[in-house]
Amino acid sequence: MMIEIQRILLVEDDPNDAELTLEGLTRKGLANQVDWVRDGEEALDYLLRQGPHRDRAHGNPFLVILDINLPKLSGLEVLQRIRSTPELRLIPVVLLTSSREDRDLTAAYKLGANAYVVKPVRFAEFIEAVQELGVFWALVNQPPSVPVRP
Amino acid sequence: MRLQTRFQMLTAISLGTVLVLVAILGWTLRERAAAESADRLAESLNQELVERAMIRQEFFLHREGRSRELWERKTRRIQGLLELAGHAFPDGEARNDLEDVRKSFTQSNAFFKVLVDELESGSPGLASAAATEAFRTRLVDQALLANYQLFDGSRRLSEGTSARLEVTHQRTMFVVYVLAASVLLLTVLTLAVINRVLQQGLARLQQGTARVAAGDLASRLDLKGRDELAELGRSFDAMTSRLEGATCRLEEEIQERRQAEQRVARLNAELDARILDLQASNRELESFSYSVSHDLRAPLRHIAGFLDLLREHLGEKLDGEGDRYLRIVNQAARKMANLIDDLLTYSRLGRTELITGLVDQDALVREAIEVVAGNLAGRAITWDVATLPPVHGDATLLRAVWQNLLSNAVKFTRGRTPGRIQIGVEEVGGEICCFVRDNGVGFDMQYKAKLFSVFQRLHSGDEFEGTGIGLANVRRMIERQGGRVWAEGEPGLGATFWFALPAPEVAT
Numbered sequence: 001m002m003i004e005i006q007r008i009l010l011v012e013d014d015p016n017d018a019e020l021t022l023e024g025l026t027r028k029g030l031a032n033q034v035d036w037v038r039d040g041e042e043a044l045d046y047l048l049r050q051g052p053h054r055d056r057a058h059g060n061p062f063l064v065i066l067d068i069n070l071p072k073l074s075g076l077e078v079l080q081r082i083r084s085t086p087e088l089r090l091i092p093v094v095l096l097t098s099s100r101e102d103r104d105l106t107a108a109y110k111l112g113a114n115a116y117v118v119k120p121v122r123f124a125e126f127i128e129a130v131q132e133l134g135v136f137w138a139l140v141n142q143p144p145s146v147p148v149r150p
Numbered sequence: 151m152r153l154q155t156r157f158q159m160l161t162a163i164s165l166g167t168v169l170v171l172v173a174i175l176g177w178t179l180r181e182r183a184a185a186e187s188a189d190r191l192a193e194s195l196n197q198e199l200v201e202r203a204m205i206r207q208e209f210f211l212h213r214e215g216r217s218r219e220l221w222e223r224k225t226r227r228i229q230g231l232l233e234l235a236g237h238a239f240p241d242g243e244a245r246n247d248l249e250d251v252r253k254s255f256t257q258s259n260a261f262f263k264v265l266v267d268e269l270e271s272g273s274p275g276l277a278s279a280a281a282t283e284a285f286r287t288r289l290v291d292q293a294l295l296a297n298y299q300l301f302d303g304s305r306r307l308s309e310g311t312s313a314r315l316e317v318t319h320q321r322t323m324f325v326v327y328v329l330a331a332s333v334l335l336l337t338v339l340t341l342a343v344i345n346r347v348l349q350q351g352l353a354r355l356q357q358g359t360a361r362v363a364a365g366d367l368a369s370r371l372d373l374k375g376r377d378e379l380a381e382l383g384r385s386f387d388a389m390t391s392r393l394e395g396a397t398c399r400l401e402e403e404i405q406e407r408r409q410a411e412q413r414v415a416r417l418n419a420e421l422d423a424r425i426l427d428l429q430a431s432n433r434e435l436e437s438f439s440y441s442v443s444h445d446l447r448a449p450l451r452h453i454a455g456f457l458d459l460l461r462e463h464l465g466e467k468l469d470g471e472g473d474r475y476l477r478i479v480n481q482a483a484r485k486m487a488n489l490i491d492d493l494l495t496y497s498r499l500g501r502t503e504l505i506t507g508l509v510d511q512d513a514l515v516r517e518a519i520e521v522v523a524g525n526l527a528g529r530a531i532t533w534d535v536a537t538l539p540p541v542h543g544d545a546t547l548l549r550a551v552w553q554n555l556l557s558n559a560v561k562f563t564r565g566r567t568p569g570r571i572q573i574g575v576e577e578v579g580g581e582i583c584c585f586v587r588d589n590g591v592g593f594d595m596q597y598k599a600k601l602f603s604v605f606q607r608l609h610s611g612d613e614f615e616g617t618g619i620g621l622a623n624v625r626r627m628i629e630r631q632g633g634r635v636w637a638e639g640e641p642g643l644g645a646t647f648w649f650a651l652p653a654p655e656v657a658t
Contacts, residue, residue: 014448016448016451016452016455016456017448017451017452020451020452020455020456020459023455023459069445098447098448098451100491100494119447119451120451124458126451126454126455127458
């Protein structure tokens with residue numbers, strides 16, 4: 001049974017992008033719920049509660065925001081691991097990336113991404129996109145299996 | 151001499167010889183027949199004379215009238231035979247003999263007549279019986295003598311004819327032998343001649359053709375003479391010459407082809423190597439543009455993002471000049487982002503594989519008009535859209551082409567009321583030429599070469615925004631589909647942008 005914690009996992013290697021994303025989420029009051037990791041390997045450590053994240057609370061985040069271009073393991077590889085791991089496969093994953101390449105988009109949806117958002121260059125749009133993402137997945141979307149443990 | 155002539159001559163000589171010999175044979179046979187009939191005549195004459203002698207003897211013994219009649223009948227018959235013999239013995243000796251026989255015959259007849267008259271009259275005036283008897287005896291002797299002479303002549307005649315018969319018989323046999331021998335000889339001779347001529351000619355032909363058949367096309371028969379075999383040989387030589395020429399040309403051609411094949415193989419190998427190189431550099435380029443798309447854009451995003459944060463952070467502290475600076479930095483970042491996007495599109499156009507098929511351009515144009523009409527901001531545009539034929543191409547690229555051209559037309563008719571945009575088509579020489587014509591700012595034809603190049607702009611960014619890549623993209627997309635682009639325009643009056651693609655039945 002999947003346990004859900006009220007957290008968003010942000011996987012982003014670029015601190016500037018991370019800060020901007022966090023800024024966007026902050027404006028919707030979601031900043032306190034965000035855990036930020038900087039590469040694909042750490043993202044898997046977090047999700048599987050191993051390595052430096054061995055001691056974190058049990059349960060899955062209700063949303064993973066994933067960049068594609070990541071050190072060590074790419075976002076797509078992380079996505080693949082999530083979808084092939086039984087206890088992780090139902091987590092909603094949104095790709096937030098600067099890549100407009102068709103092949104990335106196609107690969108992402110083939111691997112089971114729930115959304116694919118290209119980072120807009122204009123800050124206002126960027127903030128808007130991040131806010132919509134956070135709000136949609138945090139407040140509007142009903143996750144597939146919901147035994148919520150407060 | 152021709153073989154036919156030779157054979158004809160041989161035949162004529164043989165026939166002539168045979169004819170002459172047959173004529174000779176005929177003549178000898180006639181001679182022989184004449185000799186036979188003469189011989190038979192002489193025999194009959196002999197026979198008749200003997201019989202007449204016996205009749206006469208009988209008459210002398212019995213003195214009957216009947217015997218005398220018989221004798222006379224025989225005499226007439228002999229007379230007839232002698233007359234016949236006049237024709238049967240034309241040559242000298244026989245004629246003399248016949249003359250003797252005739253003389254003796256006349257004498258013997260005369261004596262017999264006298265004797266018979268004497269006997270019938272009884273006493274011919276002689277005084278005494280003894281004298282009469284003596285006279286009669288003398289008459290009888292005379293008659294006998296004449297008769298002997300007659301027999302003798304007849305016998306000689308008969309012997310002559312027999313001898314002649316023998317001679318003609320021998321001559322006939324001789325002619326027959328000669329004829330048979332001649333025919334045999336001529337036959338053998340003719341066959342030998344034919345054999346020799348054909349054997350030699352055919353042997354030479356056979357040797358020559360065997361050499362050619364074995365592959366020695368340079369050899370010739372070179373038959374001398376004017377006969378059919380020589381003609382055949384010359385024809386064969388001519389044929390061999392042509393064959394040699396043809397084979398020679400064929401071999402040269404094969405050689406050339408082989409060399410060409412080798413060249414092609416070499417070129418192909420080089421091409422394969424080049425393709426590998428190209429593929430490698432293409433992959434490199436791809437990863438390059440991929441990282442450009444990610445890494446070049448990120449700083450811009452950060453510039454824009456933190457500018458906005460800065461603006462919020464400063465709040466009231468930001469004065470008018472500071473606000474203007476921030477706006478300029480922001481616009482520069484945005485422009486840079488657009489440039490990067492367009493460049494990426496441009497480079498992607500060179501790499502992505504075409505998915506070609508028959509494309510309904512009318513639908514593409516409708517779509518493109520809808521898209522650009524969304525950005526009109528209340529401007530009035532008069533559209534004049536012709537029905538376009540389907541073309542053979544990549545729908546995605548063609549969609550981008552139309553959107554590019556139409557948004558250009560919309561952009562450059564800004565300030566015209568109304569803006570007029572015409573979409574049309576002309577089919578010329580296997581090409582479908584589509585155009586977009588506007589009544590916008592137009593351009594100077596001396597710069598038409600620059601229109602379709604990357605980063606080439608004919609208007610300043612203050613007048614018309616843009617990166618200068620749009621038309622370069624259009625050209626790249628059309629050229630990738632086997633077409634071409636060009637433009638016509640006049641400053642202040644408008645411009646017409648053309649692209650031509652092969653008509654579907656011509657395109658492969």
